[in-house]
Amino acid sequence: MSLLSMHNRYLNGAPIPSPRKPFRSKEKCLILMIFCIFILVFCGTFLYLPELRSSSGTRESFSKMYKQIQDAGPDLLIPAPPYAEESKNNIKSNNRHFNYQADEDPHLLDDRYKLMMKIDEEQQKNQKVLERPDIALKIKFSSPKSYIENYIESEVVENMIKTVPPAKSDHYPVTVGGEDNDESIRMKRLKIVEMMRHAWDNYVKYAWGMNELKPVSKKAHNNSVFGSAPLGATIVDGLDTLYIMGLHDEFKRGREWIAKHLNFDNINMHLSVFEINIRFIGGLLSCYALTGDTLFRDKAELIANKLLPAFHTPTGIPYALINVKTGSVENYNWASASSSILSEFGTLHLEFSYLSDITNNKIFKEKVQHIRKVVKEVDKPKGLYPNYMHPKTGNWGQHHISLGGLGDSFYEYLLKSWIQSGRVDKEAREMFDEAMEAVFKHMLQESPSGLLYISDMKYDKLDQKMDALACFAGGMFGLSSKTLQNEMTNKYLTVAEGIANTCHEAYNRSTAKLAPESFKFTEGNEARAIKSSDKYYILRPETVETYFTLWRLTKNPKYRKWGWEVVEALEKHCRAEAGYSGIKNVYVPNPIKDDVQQSYFLAEMLKYLYLLFSDDSLISLNEWVFNSEAHPLPIKGHNPFYRGKH
Structure with a gap:
């Protein structure tokens, strides 16, 4: 080494x-x-x-x-595209749908639209799609004419919003957008949106949180059917209309009020079971179906539970009024020896049945099915249903029969319960057809000039009178004609168009071009009110409801023409500085306003007018059925937004 x-x-x-x-x-x-x-x-x-x-x-x-x-x-x-056509309005992304602004660059829209459609096509080729669980969402709202953009937040965030996704489907309903191809029709629809803003913004300014607005006095209306209790009836009633119109900033504000303030626990007064159901429960359920937001479902269930003591009767027929704090119940003193009213206890089935399906709580459906059983089995004079039934005995009260006030929506809900069930509830349709056969035989009349109408009947005597409320029947008969072919199909359509024409005449024969509360059919006074107490107009929407339904079913342009005539009359005589008011006499040139903006004006009148001037795809009659307050509820088996647990 x-x-x-x-x-x-x-x-x-x-x-x-x-x-x-x-x-x-x-x-x-x-x-x-x-x-x-x-x-x-x-x-x-x-x-x-x-x-x-x-x-x-x-x-x-x-x-x-x-x-x-x-x-x-x-x-x-x-960039996010606008909403316009059905396919562009509802782009699928992990079973989520986004609605977009209408004022963005159309070239960017095309690029994004093509890309999203390509992604969607590839996803549909993959058959191994997992069901998406309930997820917590944060909802972000942008500028005044904007959309709701849902996005997944992986960690806990403030103002958590939990949603239930729609069922997996190749097609999702159009709930925002739906513009008509005709530019003139689109301009009319924009006018309806402006009317909604006028009604809503002034309610927000002068009566926020209260039930209704006095648009002349510019203060809250405290003598409504809900009294002075701060229940926000206009908020709950008008919320789905705001959503459908794309007014999502306003929708957000309404939702926030409901989340923080809608509470029946300390309301120490008697409230109408019927009105609470169609306006509050119906309005909340509609918002739940449209958005999947569980806040609306849970609030509806809480309120429905408050109504249950009204059903604790020997027959199961509920009382009309309930104190939601104490649980005490009663009927109206004037209602035939304190009987319950047919149109009220018969107008619960849509909401209670749907509520059971989405909460898995059978009690609500059981209550309305029992009511159905009672009224089906009781003897009916001439096959007709009188307007009064005593909740203790199950006996009919006065033999007063009407498709107007006190009777109207009972028949509507028989037909619509069948439609809502996906046409499975055959008992409801059979009861409806049998009842209408008796109505046509004993109450359908034709005036000397050829106007068809459904007269009221009291103890076998025709009253030769028709309520403005009964004008909804044109749409009801149209739906019955187009949804099932049977021996009455042609008759239903003939009567539907006849009723629509008669109600239009009631509007047209008044000075204000608005119909009175009820009108007679006697020589020289056809489709006109005679008594001073019948000459008022309180923003009733039933005739416009018929125009909308028959337009969708027949495509006869006269229904849009007649609907626009109503808009012009409302603007001329009912528009106030701070909203819309009823008038006291439709037969004078300058009628006095009654100073009440009814909550159903936002829920029904403006919604039906907006849809009348929209494409058929928006809230399609093949996917939705309207409750008596015009709140759209999904049809089971035909609408993935049903969101039921079964």
Whole structure:
């Protein structure tokens, strides 16, 4: 080993490197300088970049940056498109649907639309699609004419919103958008939106949280069917109309009020079971179906539970009025020896049945099915249903029969319960057809000039009178004609169009071009009110409901023409500085306003007018059925927005 040079050592024939000499002083200085520069740059990043400077530490700073990028990500990639046509209005993304603004660049719309459709096509090819669980969502609302954008938030956030997704489907209902191809029709629809803004904005300004607005006095109306209790009836009643019209900032404000303030626990007064059901429960259930937001479902269930003591009777026929705080119940003193009213206890089935399906609580459906059983089995004079039944005995009261007030929506709900069930509830349809056969035989009349009408009947005597409320029947008969072919199909359509024409005449024969509360059919006074007490108009929507339904079913342009005539009359005689008011006499040139903006004006009148001037795809009659307050409820088996647990 001593013979081997230290600079030329070998191992197995390969040279072994000599040990490295220590760094020279210059090399050490250079390495130290590089290390110092690296430390300076690294520390400077945290000291001088504002997005990373945080008192809560590095981890929170990076989390904040990540969330900002996450929120902005979709818009950085592709701008959000407007809503327009059905397919562009409801783009699928993980079973979620987004509604978009209508004022963005159409070229960007086309790019995004094509990309999303391509993604959707690829997803549909994959048959192994997992059911998406309930997820917590944060809803972000943008500018006044904007849309609701739902996005998944992986961690707990403030104002958590939990939603139930729609059923998996190849087609999802159009709930926003739905513009008609005709520009003139689109302009008319925009006018309806302006009317809604006028009614809503002034309610917000002068009566927020109260039930209704006095648009002349500019204050809350405290003598409504809900009294002075701050139940926000206009908010709950008008909320789905706001959503369908795309007024989602207003919708957000209404939702926030419901979340924080809608509470029946301390309301120490008697309220109408019927009105609470069709306006509050119906309105909340409609918003739940449209959005999947469980707040609306849960609030509806809480309110429905408050009504249950009204059903604790020997027959199961509920009382008309309930004190939701104490549970005490009673009927109206004027209602035929304190009987319950047919149109009230018969107008619960749509809401209670749907509520059971989405909550898995059978009690609600059991209550209305029992009512059905009682009224089906009781003897009926001439096959007709009188307007009064005593809740203790199950006996009929006065034999007063009407398709107007006190009777109307009982028949409507027989037909619509069958439709809502996906046409499975055959008993409801059979009861409806049998009842209408008796009505046509004993109550359908034709005036000397050829006007068809359904007269009231009292103890076998015709009253030769028809209520404005009965004008809904044109739409009802139209639906019965188009949804089932039987021996009455043609008769239903003939009567539907006849009723629509008669109600139009009641409007047209008044000075204000608005119909009175009821009108007679006697020589020289056809479709006109005679008594002063019948000459008022309180923003009733039933005739427009018929126009809308028959337009959808027949496409006869006269129904849109007649609907626009109503708009013109409302603007001329009912528009006030702070909303819309009824009038006291439709037969004078300058009628006095009654100073009440009814909550159903927003729920029914403006919704039906808006849909009358929309494409048929928007809230399609093949997918939705309207309750008596015009709140759309999904049809089981035909609408993935049913969101039922079964």
